[in-house]
Amino acid sequence: MKPTPKTLQVFLPEGTPAGIQIAELTTRIVQAISVPRTHLKQFFERPEAQYVGTYFLFGGEDDSSKPLAYIGQTEDLKQRLRSHDANKEFWTRAVILVSRTQSFTQAHIKWMEWQAIAQASKANRYKLENGNAGSEPFVTEAIHAEVEEIFETGALLLQSLGYPIFEPLISGGGGKKGKGEDETEWFLKGPTANAKAVLTTDGMVVRAGSLCRKDFVDSAKDNPVARKRDKLVENGILVDKGESYELTEDYPFKSPSGAAAIVLARTANGWVSWKNKAGKTLRKVKQAD
Structure with missing residues (x-):
């Protein structure tokens, strides 16, 4: 299917692209929030830090053969990112997928995490710090239809922010x-x-x-x-x-x-x-x- 035109909006709450970035398609509910590790404190003061979400940690050493990534999901972004800040050294930026209507449930984010690990492994652009994706989590037929569209939007937002983690090399x-x-x-x-x-x-x-x-x-x-x-x-x-x-x-x-x-x-x-x-x-x- 031929891609259709879309409008991407990127909001810079700190007034600079070096800080937090909030990207969204104007017709979709999904937001991708890009947070430098050095700006976690500022993110924790935002309401989105209390949302349910799927998140990606990006980074790696300069001489790595591939950039590194870690994929996760949580109902408490503030606590989980604080833990990763204390225990994971490689990452420099987190990108978090949330719903601006706060409509994501645990079923949504668990399926998103599974699909993200599976598709990132298939694309093989990044070296994942995760294990394998495991088996597909059960979701109802209605939620499955939702999460497929959510994932498609999230993938586009990630790529627009400079992280084509699901895109095949060729x-x-x-x-x-x-x-x-x-x-x-x-x-x-x-x-x-x-x-x-x-x-x-x-x-x-x-x-x-x-x-x-x-x-x-x-x-x-x-x-x-x-x-x-x-x-x-x-x-x-x-x-x-x-x-x-x-x-x-x-x-x-x-x-x-x-x-x-x-x-x-x-x-x-x-x-x-x-x-x-x-x-x-x-x-x-x-x-x-």
Whole structure:
């Protein structure tokens, strides 16, 4: 189904986007409240801190191979977030989904938590600090219809705030469509390297099964790219395949050059390194569009 136009409203109660943000679609009851960890005290003074809600904690170390997230639900947001502030170190921001009409029940938030963990695990953009989703909680037919719409709205609000936790890296398995299929897949070969990728709105997604050169050239052994590669190996995203490392899953890079550097184990200009099936560089194809 083709997406329909929507109006997103973001209210800044502290007058700055660095503080608390309250996002909503003007025709829906769901609100997403984004709270920096350093602004918990201000949030606890707001009425929403007493609401029932499903929440997400986002963060992670700078050198993590993936951003970290934790998903939960509670009937006492103030108490639960205070506990996480004392006991969980990784997170820097919480995003909470609540009803501005205070109509969520425990059945709503338990199903939302289950669906959120299941869909976030499937999308595999974030490393979840949760266990598995378990079995689907029972809800009545009427509530099921409600929570599906609530979840859809919440997912859109999270993505709008910069947290596309439920969005697959490559939509529909085919990525961003160009004028032809040969322009949707990009290839890169080098010494003991052979990779395939898709260019998306978020950057370059290198496909699972791609082979990356194992040994960095001398000039690149101590740069951030080498440290990034080591972190991917440490987390099992790159595995030893003899002369090469192999990607075990689709993995996003913010730029074509960042992706090319990991594949080739050296600094590289991804706009000229990645080529389509016709042998045209990424730069040439995009400049011609």
